[in-house]
Amino acid sequence: MRVMAVISLAQALCAMPVWSAVSPEQAAELGKRLTPVGAEQAANADGSIPAWTGGLTQAPPDHKKGKMDIDPFPNEKPVVTIDAKNMEQYKGRLTESVQRLMTTYPNFNIEVYPTHRTASAPKWFYDYTAKNALSAQLSPDVKTVSGAYGGTPFPIPKTGGEVLWNHFLSWKGTAIEQQISLYMVDGSGRRSLTSSIQIDDLYRYHLPGGEKDFDGFWQWHRALTTAPGRSAGEALVGIWPTDFQKNQPGSWQYMPGQRRVRKLPNVQFDTPNFYVSGMMQFDEAYGFFGSPEQYDWKLVGKKELYIPYNTNKLLAAKPEDAFGPGFVNPKLVRWELHRVWEVEGTLRPGVRNAVPRRKLYMDEDSWNIVMTDLWDSQNKLYRGAMAYTGINYDLPGVLALPFNNTDFQQQAYTIGSFIDHYTPVEPKPRSFFSAESLTQSALR
Numbered sequence: 001m002r003v004m005a006v007i008s009l010a011q012a013l014c015a016m017p018v019w020s021a022v023s024p025e026q027a028a029e030l031g032k033r034l035t036p037v038g039a040e041q042a043a044n045a046d047g048s049i050p051a052w053t054g055g056l057t058q059a060p061p062d063h064k065k066g067k068m069d070i071d072p073f074p075n076e077k078p079v080v081t082i083d084a085k086n087m088e089q090y091k092g093r094l095t096e097s098v099q100r101l102m103t104t105y106p107n108f109n110i111e112v113y114p115t116h117r118t119a120s121a122p123k124w125f126y127d128y129t130a131k132n133a134l135s136a137q138l139s140p141d142v143k144t145v146s147g148a149y150g151g152t153p154f155p156i157p158k159t160g161g162e163v164l165w166n167h168f169l170s171w172k173g174t175a176i177e178q179q180i181s182l183y184m185v186d187g188s189g190r191r192s193l194t195s196s197i198q199i200d201d202l203y204r205y206h207l208p209g210g211e212k213d214f215d216g217f218w219q220w221h222r223a224l225t226t227a228p229g230r231s232a233g234e235a236l237v238g239i240w241p242t243d244f245q246k247n248q249p250g251s252w253q254y255m256p257g258q259r260r261v262r263k264l265p266n267v268q269f270d271t272p273n274f275y276v277s278g279m280m281q282f283d284e285a286y287g288f289f290g291s292p293e294q295y296d297w298k299l300v301g302k303k304e305l306y307i308p309y310n311t312n313k314l315l316a317a318k319p320e321d322a323f324g325p326g327f328v329n330p331k332l333v334r335w336e337l338h339r340v341w342e343v344e345g346t347l348r349p350g351v352r353n354a355v356p357r358r359k360l361y362m363d364e365d366s367w368n369i370v371m372t373d374l375w376d377s378q379n380k381l382y383r384g385a386m387a388y389t390g391i392n393y394d395l396p397g398v399l400a401l402p403f404n405n406t407d408f409q410q411q412a413y414t415i416g417s418f419i420d421h422y423t424p425v426e427p428k429p430r431s432f433f434s435a436e437s438l439t440q441s442a443l444r
Helices: 002-015 087-093 096-104 123-135 160-168 282-287 312-316
Strands: 080-082 110-112 175-185 191-202 217-227 235-241 250-255 260-263 295-308 334-347 357-363 369-375 381-387 390-392 397-399 403-407 412-424
Touching: 080 087, 087 096, 087 295, 096 369, 096 381, 110 334, 160 295, 160 334, 160 357, 282 369, 282 381, 282 403, 295 357, 295 369, 295 381, 312 390, 334 369
Parallel strands: none
Antiparallel strands: 080 110, 175 191, 175 412, 191 217, 217 235, 235 250, 250 260, 295 334, 334 357, 357 369, 369 381, 381 403, 390 397, 403 412
C-alpha cells in the first residue's frame, strides 16, 4: 500500500502542468542582448536610459562596511523637477500613486537625475541564473518554483508569476546582519518610531554550492526588537519556502512579558503588520511578501518609469529631516528613469483580501519591486508604495530599501527598513533560526 501511494503521488506530480523553461536559443541571449539577469542590455531609444555595463561594483574610498549612506553621484544636478503643475507632461512615466501624491500635496515633487544602471551581482549568481533559464519551472497556481537555485529563476519571464518570483529570489546577499528602524507619520504630520530591530537573514537559496542539501526554504530570518521600550526584547524567527504547496511558511515569536514562544498563525496576506502598528498588511512589505497564491498575476509588459534610484543620501539624513507631513523630503530622494516590469494582481474568486487589485513594478536590472499601486473594494486607489533603492557596496548590488507605504485615505505613511547597517557575514547554523533559539538566554 505504501509503495502504491508513493507511485500514485509521483504520477500526480508528473502529471501536474507547469510553465516550461526557455529554449537554449533564448537562454543564449543572456550576457549578450540581455544582461546576465535578463534585463535589456542596450540603452533606450533616446539614450536617457544608458546601456548596462556591469553595474557599480567599486566602493568609494571612505566607505565603511555595512553602511549605505554615501551618495554615489554627489555632484550631479537634477535634469527636471516634476510636480502637480507639469505632471501632465510626464504622466506616462509616473505611477498612479505618485500622481496622487502630487495632486494631494502641492509641495510634493520629484527631482529627476541622470540614470545610472548600478545593479550588479557576483559572477556565481549569473552562472546559476544561466542554468535556471534552462531548468526553472513554475506551477500554474504560482505556489511552487522547481529546477532553480542560486540565481534569478526566470531571467526571460513569460508570466506575471515568474516576474514575482524573480522579485522574491532577487540578489540581497547570502548571510546578512542589519539594524533597521521603522517609522510612521500620521495625518497630522506627527512622526513616531514604531520599531527598531536587529535582524539576521540567511538567504539559503543564495548559498553558493549549497544546492545539494537545499531544504526548500529560501529565507531564514531572525529579528530582535530593541525599541520602543514597550516592545524591546520581543523576537521572531521565520522561514519562507520556494514551494508553498509542500512547505508552509512558519513564524514563531518570543514575548518577554509572557516568557514563552508561540507560533504565529499567519504572518502573510492581509494580516496587519505589528512592526508598523498595523498600518499596513504583511503582504505589502517590500512591495509584496508571502505566498502569491491569492491572486491571478497578469504580466502587463515593460515600461519606462521615474523611480527612486541610487538614493543612498536619504540614509545619511536624520529622521526629523527626512520624514515630513505627507511625504518624505523630496530634496533627499533621487529619481531616475528606468525600465520596469509591470505586473497586475487580481484577487482570485472566493478569496478574501483587503486589496482586491494591485499593480507591482519591478526594476529590470535587479528584479526588486520598486513601486506599487493598491486599490480597495470600491476600485479606488487607496495605498501606494515606493522603494528608495540604494547601492550596497559590500554585496555588491542594489537593495529596495527603505520602503515607503502611503495610505491616501488616512494621509499617513510608514517607512520600513530605514537602515543603519546592512552587513554581509558568515552564515549562521540552522539552529540559530529555530523556535528553540527564542529564549531570553539565547537572545542575550
